[in-house]
Amino acid sequence: MGLFKRMEIVVKSKTSKLLDRFEDPRETLDYSYQKQLELLQQVKRSTATVVTTKKRLELQRAKLQQNMQKLDLQARDAISAEREDLARLVLERKKANEIEIENLTTQIEEQEIEQQKLIQTEKKLSAKIEAFRTKKETIKAQYTAAEAQVKVKEAVTGISEEMADVGFAIGRAEEKTETMRAKSAALDEMVELGALDEIGGEDEIERELRKMQTTTGVDTELEKLRAEMGK
Amino acid sequence: MIIRVINEGQYEVNDDLLDDLNKLDNEIVSLLESGDETGFRDVLSEFVSMIRDNGTSLDPETIVESDLIVPPEDLTLSEATKVFSGEGLIPD
Numbered sequence: 558m559g560l561f562k563r564m565e566i567v568v569k570s571k572t573s574k575l576l577d578r579f580e581d582p583r584e585t586l587d588y589s590y591q592k593q594l595e596l597l598q599q600v601k602r603s604t605a606t607v608v609t610t611k612k613r614l615e616l617q618r619a620k621l622q623q624n625m626q627k628l629d630l631q632a633r634d635a636i637s638a639e640r641e642d643l644a645r646l647v648l649e650r651k652k653a654n655e656i657e658i659e660n661l662t663t664q665i666e667e668q669e670i671e672q673q674k675l676i677q678t679e680k681k682l683s684a685k686i687e688a689f690r691t692k693k694e695t696i697k698a699q700y701t702a703a704e705a706q707v708k709v710k711e712a713v714t715g716i717s718e719e720m721a722d723v724g725f726a727i728g729r730a731e732e733k734t735e736t737m738r739a740k741s742a743a744l745d746e747m748v749e750l751g752a753l754d755e756i757g758g759e760d761e762i763e764r765e766l767r768k769m770q771t772t773t774g775v776d777t778e779l780e781k782l783r784a785e786m787g788k
Numbered sequence: 789m790i791i792r793v794i795n796e797g798q799y800e801v802n803d804d805l806l807d808d809l810n811k812l813d814n815e816i817v818s819l820l821e822s823g824d825e826t827g828f829r830d831v832l833s834e835f836v837s838m839i840r841d842n843g844t845s846l847d848p849e850t851i852v853e854s855d856l857i858v859p860p861e862d863l864t865l866s867e868a869t870k871v872f873s874g875e876g877l878i879p880d
Contacts, residue, residue, distance in 0.1 A: 559813035560820070563871050564794065565857040674795070681797070681848045688849040715851035718792060725860075726795050729867075 568721040575717050582709035583700065586693045589713050593686045596720055596727075600682060603730045604675040610734050611668040613741055618661040621654050628654065632778075636788055641779070648775040656771075657744065664737055671730050678726050682719065689716050790846070791839050792854035793861070799843030808838060809856075820872065825865045836861040 575592075579585045628651040635644035689712065696708050789806070792798045812835040819828040836858065846852070859871065 559810070560816050560868065560871065561809075561813055561856055561858045564859050567871060568792075568794075568857050678795075684848045685851060688851055692851060711853065712851060714853045718854060718857070719851070722792065722794050729795075 568718055571721045571724075572714050572717040575713055576710060582705045583697055585709055585713055586696065589716060590686070590690060590693055593682070593689060593716065593720060596723055597679065597682055597686060599727055600675060600679045600723060603727050603734075604672060604679065606734055607668055607672045607675060607730060610737055610741070611665055611672065614661050614665045614668065614737070617741060617744060618658055618665065621658050621661070624654055625651060625658075632782060633786065636779075636782055636786055639788075644779060644782070645775055648778050649771050651778070652771040652774040655774075661744075664740070667733070668737065671733060674726065675730055678723055682723050685716065685719050789855045790852060791843065791856040791858060793836055793839060793858050795860040796836075797848065798846040798850070798852070798854055799839055800846060801839060801843035805838065805842050809835065812838070816868075820865065820868050823865065828865050828868070832859070832863060833861050 575589060576585060579588065628647055632644050632647040632651065635641075635647055692712050696705060696712065789801055789803050790798055791801050812831055815831050816828060816835065819831060839858065859868070863871075
């Protein structure tokens with residue numbers, strides 16, 4: 558079975574649940590409408606969470622940017638005092654800081670994209686809900702049991718497909734945000750402990766590569782500072 | 789025929805396209821089975837582009853059932869695996 562057939566099954570199982578719920582089709586319409594409004598609220602909440610996470614990441618980045626200045630001063634102090642070992646240590650930390658700032662910037666951009674997607678989803682869903690409401694009232698006004706079944710089924714099937722679609726978007730956004738929050742909490746802890754150069758979750762190779770990157774950066778920067786300070 | 793691309797919207801597409809889409813769908817499945825993430829992404833993207841390029845986007849106020857529902861272009865391999873295992877991606 559192909560991927561789109563599977564996708565269809567995932568989406569349509571939601572529809573049949575909705576259609577089987579009530580005897581009276583009019584109740585199905587009202588219930589479905591209620592669910593749509595709830596879904597819209599959920600989209601709004603998801604957007605709010607994404608925005609909060611983004612703000613938090615921005616705050617962390619600002620903190621690290623401030624840290625950069627501090628570390629720079631420390632490195633200069635160490636050089637003045639002829640303590641190359643110390644200067645190296647500080648510059649290593651500074652480099653790790655810089656890498657983390659880059660990572661945060663990528664994450665902030667991702668959250669921004671997620672936020673825009675959710676806003677689009679909200680707009681589309683609002684339009685659909687409004688259209689459904691009109692349709693629902695029309696069906697109810699012209700209600701005759703015989704044709705209602707068919708019309709209700711059409712309307713509910715169409716909208717519940719949309720709802721499953723939106724549900725997918727929400728699920729994804731939440732998962733992404735959750736991952737980012739966990740990372741962000743871990744980072745807070747690192748910064749707190751001053752252990753930014755020991756970022757976890759990387760394997761041996763990644764660690765080696767980062768170390769190499771850090772060391773090369775440190776050598777260059779040490780030379781630069783020395784030249785600037787005439788040492 | 790009406791095709792819904794999840795997270796994107798619905799398109800009205802000529803029925804002739806179905807054969808080509810089916811071919812790509814089969815390819816996607818075998819790439820998924822072999823765990824080829826890059827290949828999977830490329831073919832899925834081609835698949836969705838084909839719908840987009842050959843279809844007309846439906847007005848968001850239209851409420852109509854789709855004949856075909858396809859995953860979003862940026863579906864990851866692990867999400868696709870969930871779809872296949874029947875775990876589902878949409879919370880109840």
